[in-house]
Amino acid sequence: MAVAVSDFCRRAKAMASPTEVREALALLSEDEDFRVRTLTDTEPEVSPLGPFAVVDILRGTQPSLAAQRQACGYYDVVQELTRVREEKTPVAPAPVVVPEVPTFAPPPPRPAPAGDGDGAGGAKADKAARRGTESVQERIAPRKRAASAEPEHEQEESLEAEPRFLRRELPKPRGRYTQVAAPKGSFQILTRAEGRDILDSAVAQSEHRFTLLKSLGEQYNGAKGELTMVDLESVLRRHELLETLAAKERQGILSAYADQRGAAGRVAWALGLSPSELQKLIGTLGLQQEAEEVRERFRREALGARHLTQRLDLLGRDKYLADLGIKKRFTDSLRKELEGLVRDELPGARDLPGLALAVARKHGAPQELVLRAIERLGLAGTLREQLNSDQSLP
Structure with a gap:
């Protein structure tokens, strides 16, 4: 249609x-x-x-x-x-001004002149007389259209008589209006000599083989249908580009582990991979030991933090501690330490916020972090009972 x-x-x-x-x-x-x-x-x-x-x-x-x-x-x-x-009709719609459509009816024919000379002379005389009575401003001023003399109900009927244009749902475009993806190239193109330049450019633009597979899979078919990882690795090995890509992947993964402080979940997110794809790529590259060494370094750093503020801040990063596998060890160690700190300040405190303030001032930590740690480590209930019992004593 x-x-x-x-x-x-x-x-x-x-x-x-x-x-x-x-x-x-x-x-x-x-x-x-x-x-x-x-x-x-x-x-x-x-x-x-x-x-x-x-x-x-x-x-x-x-x-x-x-x-x-x-x-x-x-x-x-x-x-x-x-x-x-x-568009959606507003709650209090403003009156819609319908533009007046000009009509293009041909002008009525002029009456036949009585004579050639008299008619031309009379028209020129009338035109000269009108120009003589009008000023320059009046002649160049825009002409104001006279107000319509029709009653309001007649105007509404005339508007209702106009054709109404209501849309209906149409099927999706077909034929020459259909938008289709470009046809994919043959896998044989990548195996030929000119395929090396294509792969070399694609490797330079990709961080790892999964993004490379996705990019080339949209343009080329595989040996038996869709382009697979086996097809990609075989053609990279054929053009001696697999080692170049592997070296780039090793550097990128180890740098990401250092930037994300050993958190594997954030490493996968930064590289655009799923956790399973990241582990598969690490296994293919043989980086299990190097990645574990980086994670162990940040585990020791988290568990051996010297300043109280650093340890209290890490307590709020549950996902990071769980990713490193030290959440239980860290919370147990911090609970034991915090119990000793509040025990020393308990005799002079009147309530829990005051106790947190005393610990924070003594050790140079924010009061909000100390109070939050007391609540999260399950110490608040016991400390409130002890404070209430101390105040009840004479």
């Missing part, structure tokens, strides 16, 4: 974009499809006629009037109004 309308508009000297054609066809119901084909199968009587002019003709407008509206831009206003009506 869209192809037929587009071809009809082309023959009517009003080329239309696919979007404009579909917006116009959305104004028609399914029952009117046969009328569209009846019109588009014939040759245009007048021109120009766009897709909205075709809809207007099907609604009963004369082709000559539709051509005039197409030439003066009437259907551009119609298209804009159609888009506005699709």
Whole structure:
């Protein structure tokens, strides 16, 4: 249907974009499809006629009037109004001002002059008399259109008589309007000599073989269908590029482990891999020992933090401690340490915030972190009971 309308508009000297054609066809119901084909199968009587002019003709407008509206831009206003009506109506909508559509009726014929000389002379005299009575400002000023004398109810009826443009859901584009992916190249291209340049450029732009597989899989097929990791590694090995890629992967993985302080989950996120893909890549490259050494270094650093503020801050990073596998050891060690610190300040404290403030001032840590650690380590209930019992004593 869209192809037929587009071809009809082309023959009517009003080329239309696919979007404009579909917006116009959305104004028609399914029952009117046969009328569209009846019109588009014939040759245009007048021109120009766009897709909205075709809809207007099907609604009963004369082709000559539709051509005039197409030439003066009437259907551009119609298209804009159609888009506005699709938007959500506000709670208190403002009155919509309907633009007045100019009519293009031919001017009435002038009365025949009584004589050639008298008619020409009389017209010139009338024109000169009018120019003599009008000033320059009055002649160049815009002409004000007289207010309509029709009653309000008649104006509403005339607006209701105008064709209503309501959209309907259309099927997905087909034919030449369908957007399809570009055809994939053959796997044999990558195995030839020119395939080395393609792979060399792709390796330089990829961080690891998984992104390389995704990039090349969108452009080339594999040996037996979709491009697989086995196909990719074989063709890289054929062009002696697999070692280059492996060296790049080793450096990237170890750098990511150092940047993320040994957290494997964040390493996988930084490299755009799933945890299983990261472990598979580490196993392929033989980096298990190096990665574990980096993780062990950060484990010792977390467990051996000297300043109390550092240890209290790590307590709020549950996922990081769980990733390193030291969450239980760390929390047990910090609980034991914090119990000794609050025991020393307990006699002079009146409430839990005051106790946290005393510990924080003595050890140079924020009060909020100390109070949060007391709550998270399960010490708050016992400390409140001890504070209440101390205050009850005479």
